[in-house]
Amino acid sequence: MRRLIPILFICFCLAIPSVSTGAQKVHKYTFNITIGKWKILPDVAVKSLMINNQIPGPKIEVTEGDIVEVKVINNTPLPHTIHWHGLELANNQDGVPYVTQDPIKKGESFTYRFVAYPAGTRFWHCHWSTLLHISGGMYGPLIIHPKDSSKDLNKIYNVSQDRTFVIDSIDPEWQEKMLTMMEKMHAMEEKANAKMKMHKMSGERLFSSPEEFVNAVEKEGYKSPYLEPLPKPTYKYHLINGHPYPLTPSIKTKVGETVRLWLINAGNIPHYLHFHGMQFLVVAVDGNTLVNPIELNTVPIFPGQTKDLTLQPKIPGWWAVHDHAEWGSTNNGHFPGGTMFLIGVADKKGKIADYTPK
Structure with missing residues (x-):
């Protein structure tokens, strides 16, 4: 009986309400944390915290009820933990230092294992010195598709393609x-x-x-103030998937097709994305499907928030999408830049008319 209790406890930790734990698919990832230079523009390289030498870090895309296993290896002198933003999971997997676990120190590793629940657009990020480490690049998307296909927004809205855009802001x-x-x-x-x-x-x-x-x-004579106050960052570059415009990803579609956009604001300031030449539907907020979708052409997205949009452009051409808080559309104050990207809409012949400067 004594040996049975720990087994039952482990099963309980992995069990999530309404999610079957039988015959689950297991997705394994390895996160190697390093410090290095990340080139956001050809002439701008920023000392950053990277996971697997990339910013954002690896995308985790699974189905609700699957098991996710992530081995985190710390190759830096700084402590880290990983928090799974928006998930309902066993408490000891939540990634909060000194609340659910000890931080992962230099040369150490820690393996997270949890059931992917609930479905929706989520993300992960470091939870040690969060302001600094997220700005430094320790974040990535976590997409959980619903197990029930009748709740799949891609099927409900007949989506032709889906894209994941993760926003962040930095001060080099x-x-x-x-x-x-x-x-x-x-x-x-x-x-x-x-x-x-x-x-x-x-x-x-x-x-x-x-x-x-x-x-x-102060046990060893380390008197307060323990550190000089941190200076406040002045965010000069605003990134989508690790780069500002014109190196942001673009979307190509055609009239009549539906595009789903997974938007994640991993950064510390809000952005207000305005879509030229089209309306769109906000179909989910923080990964949770809206009963009544909202039709907009400008969407606010706040720190730590995710929003799912579906758009069906009607007019061919290259359309701009940009932060309507204009500082968000600049690189170090110079327009155009920042959280701006283009949507190319092809006509019935499959052509996108290019603008030709005179």
Whole structure:
């Protein structure tokens, strides 16, 4: 009986309401975290945190009820965890440092394993020093298709193609300093031996008193202020899938076809995307399908938010999509740039008329 209890506990951790755990498909990924230079433009390279040498990190695309297994290997001197944004999963897989797990330190690895639930457009990101690490590039899309095909928005709206666009904003100079700042923060933890104590989460705080916290971080004479205040970033470049316009991805379609766009704002500021020459439907918000879709031509998307759009262009040509908060459509203040991309709509003959400058 004693040996049976741990087995039952493991099964319970993997079980999610309304999702069968029988005959599940397992998707395995490896995330290698490194520090390096990411070239957002030909002449702009930014010191960044990368997973598998890319920004955004790997796309996870699975079906509801599948098992996702991700081995995270930390090759940096900085701590990390991975949070699965918008998922309902076993608490010990949620990726919050000192709440659900210890951070993954230099040279260490940690394997996350969870059931993909619920269906929808989600994403993942680092949850250690979140402002800095997300800006640094530690994020990626997580798309969960519904197990019930009658709820599949691609089928409901007869989608011809779907695209995933992940938005982020960065300040290259601030980000160069960011890694040094993070190294200082890591040094503070080591010098002060300020490892948080885990308490039962029954209304108690992580530290029983403010004095206990102060004593922990000043144990070895590391007096406050522990670090100089972080400077506020001035976001100068706004990225879609790791690059600003004109290196953002474009979409090519034709009159009458339906395109589904998975939009994810992994960054720290809102954006307001205006679509020229067409209307679209917002069919899901934060991965959750809307009972009554909303027809718009400008959509706000806030930090940590996802939105699913379906669009069916009627007029051929190249159409611009850009942030209507105009600073979002610039590169270091110069227009055009930023969160801007193009949609090419072909006519019935399959041709997209090109603009020819005089």
